[in-house]
Amino acid sequence: MKRRNVLTVAVAFALAAFIGACGKKEEAPAPKAAEAPRPIEAATVKIGTASPLTGPQAHIGIDIKNGVQLGVDDANAMGVEIGGRKVKFELLAEDDEANPTKAQTVAQKLVDAKVVAVVGHFNSGASIPASKVYSDAGIPQISPGSTNPKYTQQGFKTTFRVVANDDQQGPTLAKYAAEHLKAKTVAIIDDSTAYGQGLADAFERTIKESGAKVVAHEHTTDKDTDFKAILTKIKGVKPDLVMFGGIDPQAGPMVKQMAELGIKAKFIGGDGMQTPNFIKLAGAPAEGVMASVPGLPKEKMPGGEAFLKKFKAKYNADVELFAPMGYDAVMVFVDAMKRANSTDPAKFLPELAKTNYQGVIGPIAFDDKGDLKNGPITIYVVKGGKWEPLETITPGGATATAASAPAPAADSAKK
Amino acid sequence: MDIFLQQIINGLVLGSIYALVALGYTMVYGILGLINFAHGDIVMVGALVALTVVSALGGSGLPPAVVLLAAMGAAMIVCIALGVTIERVAYRPLRRAPRLAPLITAIGVSILVQYSAALVWGKQYISLPTLITPSEVAVAGAVFTDIQGYIFLLACGIMAALLLFIKKSRIGRAMRATEQNPDIAGLMGVDTNRIIAFTFLVGSAIGAIAGVMVVLYYGLGHYFMGFMLGLKAFTAAVLGGIGNVAGAMLGGLLLGIIESLASGYIGDLTGGVLGSNYRDIFAFLVLIGVLVLRPAGLMGQQVSERA
Numbered sequence: 001m002k003r004r005n006v007l008t009v010a011v012a013f014a015l016a017a018f019i020g021a022c023g024k025k026e027e028a029p030a031p032k033a034a035e036a037p038r039p040i041e042a043a044t045v046k047i048g049t050a051s052p053l054t055g056p057q058a059h060i061g062i063d064i065k066n067g068v069q070l071g072v073d074d075a076n077a078m079g080v081e082i083g084g085r086k087v088k089f090e091l092l093a094e095d096d097e098a099n100p101t102k103a104q105t106v107a108q109k110l111v112d113a114k115v116v117a118v119v120g121h122f123n124s125g126a127s128i129p130a131s132k133v134y135s136d137a138g139i140p141q142i143s144p145g146s147t148n149p150k151y152t153q154q155g156f157k158t159t160f161r162v163v164a165n166d167d168q169q170g171p172t173l174a175k176y177a178a179e180h181l182k183a184k185t186v187a188i189i190d191d192s193t194a195y196g197q198g199l200a201d202a203f204e205r206t207i208k209e210s211g212a213k214v215v216a217h218e219h220t221t222d223k224d225t226d227f228k229a230i231l232t233k234i235k236g237v238k239p240d241l242v243m244f245g246g247i248d249p250q251a252g253p254m255v256k257q258m259a260e261l262g263i264k265a266k267f268i269g270g271d272g273m274q275t276p277n278f279i280k281l282a283g284a285p286a287e288g289v290m291a292s293v294p295g296l297p298k299e300k301m302p303g304g305e306a307f308l309k310k311f312k313a314k315y316n317a318d319v320e321l322f323a324p325m326g327y328d329a330v331m332v333f334v335d336a337m338k339r340a341n342s343t344d345p346a347k348f349l350p351e352l353a354k355t356n357y358q359g360v361i362g363p364i365a366f367d368d369k370g371d372l373k374n375g376p377i378t379i380y381v382v383k384g385g386k387w388e389p390l391e392t393i394t395p396g397g398a399t400a401t402a403a404s405a406p407a408p409a410a411d412s413a414k415k
Numbered sequence: 416m417d418i419f420l421q422q423i424i425n426g427l428v429l430g431s432i433y434a435l436v437a438l439g440y441t442m443v444y445g446i447l448g449l450i451n452f453a454h455g456d457i458v459m460v461g462a463l464v465a466l467t468v469v470s471a472l473g474g475s476g477l478p479p480a481v482v483l484l485a486a487m488g489a490a491m492i493v494c495i496a497l498g499v500t501i502e503r504v505a506y507r508p509l510r511r512a513p514r515l516a517p518l519i520t521a522i523g524v525s526i527l528v529q530y531s532a533a534l535v536w537g538k539q540y541i542s543l544p545t546l547i548t549p550s551e552v553a554v555a556g557a558v559f560t561d562i563q564g565y566i567f568l569l570a571c572g573i574m575a576a577l578l579l580f581i582k583k584s585r586i587g588r589a590m591r592a593t594e595q596n597p598d599i600a601g602l603m604g605v606d607t608n609r610i611i612a613f614t615f616l617v618g619s620a621i622g623a624i625a626g627v628m629v630v631l632y633y634g635l636g637h638y639f640m641g642f643m644l645g646l647k648a649f650t651a652a653v654l655g656g657i658g659n660v661a662g663a664m665l666g667g668l669l670l671g672i673i674e675s676l677a678s679g680y681i682g683d684l685t686g687g688v689l690g691s692n693y694r695d696i697f698a699f700l701v702l703i704g705v706l707v708l709r710p711a712g713l714m715g716q717q718v719s720e721r722a
Binding site: 054055056057058059192217218219220221224225226228229230232233235236249252253256260261262277280281283284 | 418421422425429537538539540542544548549551553558560562563633634635637674675676678679680682687690691692694
């Protein structure tokens with residue numbers, strides 16, 4: 001009896017610990033920072049940013065934060081004057097841990113700290129719940145990397161993004177797969193997140209329209225690293241192509257294990273896996289893997305070269321993914337404030353919607369929902385252990401959705 | 416058919432890792448009646464130490480086997496030190512305390528080890544530069560790699576050696592005596608403190624090897640990886656009959672196979688309602704099932720209940 005008792009208690013504890021671990025990322029809101037008295041001559045304007053600064057996606061989140069910081073520094077160096085007063089921008093960076101609950105907490109914290117604008121979040125799963133908080137407070141938000149269509153489709157006036165969304169990216173990727181890779185049978189895997197599943201579903205709709213057959217659609221999680229069972233199943237249905245909606249910590253081991261199982265199918269995915277980390281994780285089998293990324297290749301961005309140099313000089317690191325988008329988001333805010341001649345969100349929000357700005361990433365203008373107009377999408381391939389841009393595709397108008405009739409092939413312009 | 420065989424191979428390799436970790440749980444439970452919840456995190460530390468060593472030596476031009484042995488050695492040393500320290504500091508003072516106390520300490524130690532590792536290595540995934548490019552061997556339509564082969568054979572070797580050691584050696588006999596009754600074993604001249612420390616040493620060393628295998632197999636690790644691995648291995652130990660060394664091996668292999676088959680076929684069986692993203696629940700379904708139907712596990716002895 002004694003042992004059984006201990007065992008039962010142990011199991012109860014194990015389960016409790018398990019449940020605890022699932023919800024453990026919740027944290028009490030941090031105490032509000034005491035408001036410093038504002039100097040009369042130079043007004044301090046607070047800009048917030050939120051992204052995963054810890055956890056498996058920290059490298060992407062920190063990249064964004066660094067881009068935003070660079071933007072704030074440059075805005076300060078320009079000596080912006082708004083409403084007759086010199087403005088000093090101050091950045092408040094928060095860690096949302098890529099966690100929807102934490103994202104809301106962090107959003108509230110930024111609102112309480114009286115930020116006038118927010119660059120963030122990175123994950124769609126974080127941006128969407130946080131956007132409600134910003135919208136309620138009337139604070140505009142520009143996401144540098146969230147691609148789930150829902151983010152801008154909630155009817156909020158405050159949501160904007162400077163990347164093409166999944167309804168643009170998924171179909172573009174699917175069209176590329178159908179036209180250039182001639183994929184007839186496709187297996188799809190997603191990581192069950194708002195981003196991964198959204199991208200995979202958008203891809204699935206368009207690839208079906210092209211006449212290809214989806215022979216499997218499997219789900220995993222954004223924490224798993226063992227995909228042997230799923231891949232074995234996929235091996236059984238012999239697809240020409242495997243598409244993955246998810247990010248690099250999963251994509252890397254997945255490609256590696258695919259090679260180990262002797263699956264010869266091509267592998268494509270979205271922007272979440274187009275990182276140097278992916279190549280490191282996948283090893284030699286990374287060669288030939290393709291991924292789409294919203295935006296032009298960093299090097300081909302109108303302001304790319306100068307930005308990369310500046311970024312490298314300041315952080316001694318290469319741009320991972322969305323730093324230029326984070327930088328431009330700050331500049332778009334500053335531009336709107338200048339045109340409105342006010343740092344009051346209520347006053348510069350209408351100007352923000354009318355943005356027509358030439359950023360590092362190219363021309364930035366928003367449609368009526370806040371999505372980037374004509375956001376280009378670039379297909380990359382791993383060649384010689386590096387991501388090389390293959391082709392840039394500009395969807396025919398930012399409002400194009402997966403539901404619209406198949407667009408003519410002329411949409412994809414070779415660069 | 417080849418798909419089924421492939422799933423079995425996947426399961427055996429995954430299962431042999433579970434089995435090695437399960438040994439650590441079962442040996443400690445056998446001798447102390449304590450679930451050492453920190454064991455999964457000891458494995459995690461082993462994995463991260465190995466990652467660090469491989470990253471440091473990877474570019475030095477040493478042959479992969481040497482790098483790997485160095486990584487394994489370093490992982491074992493750190494894990495043994497950690498395991499024995501945990502026993503000395505966290506469990507020994509509580510040996511005569513009510514059973515709940517060491518259990519709570521174990522969970523505390525687990526969290527302490529996790530977040531210490533997060534401080535040392537950071538919270539992100541750490542990836543391993545590819546050390547060995549696996550070569551494949553095809554068997555009846557299924558494929559397995561030499562890495563999988565090494566993992567499976569090494570695990571089997573360790574398990575056989577451990578069984579033999581416990582059965583035949585002097586220390587093994589002392590371990591069995593302590594397991595039966597520590598007080599009487601003490602009266603018979605067994606230094607039970609040393610034997611218990613030795614049990615932690617062996618469990619941690621085997622755990623370190625399991626950690627190195629995880630790293631070698633999946634190529635990455637992070638500070639939280641020991642948690643789920645530990646729970647699964649614990650389940651394997653319960654499945655086989657906790658306290659029973661051979662049972663832990665059987666339980667580990669079985670659990671690996673169950674998980675592979677379940678995540679491979681659940682989509683088809685449920686018509687796509689449940690996908691393989693639900694695979695972690697199988698371990699816990701097995702755990703609950705075993706506790707309800709056969710609490711002593713597959714190879715455990717029914718402990719007679721006192722009236």
